[in-house]
Amino acid sequence: MDQQSDVNTNDMSSEGPQHQEPMLTMAETQDVRARKKYSSGDNSGAAHNLFLL
Known part of the structure; x- marks a missing residue:
């Protein structure tokens, strides 16, 4: 049981942080x-960009 959940966790982490927003492809x-980078002068945009990274 534990091993299976470990495998699931590894699958999730191997996807990378890009998939923290499952609604987006x-x-x-x-x-x-890319759009956030261009509008990095905006504080909320910069914060969101850091979160995605």
Whole structure:
């Protein structure tokens, strides 16, 4: 039982932090990240960018 949950956890972590927002596809996440970079003067944008990284 423990081993199976460990495998599930490893699968999740191997996906990487990009998948912390499951509603977004990979391309959408990168698009959002790029847009946040351009508007990095905005405090909330910068904070969200750090969270994605």
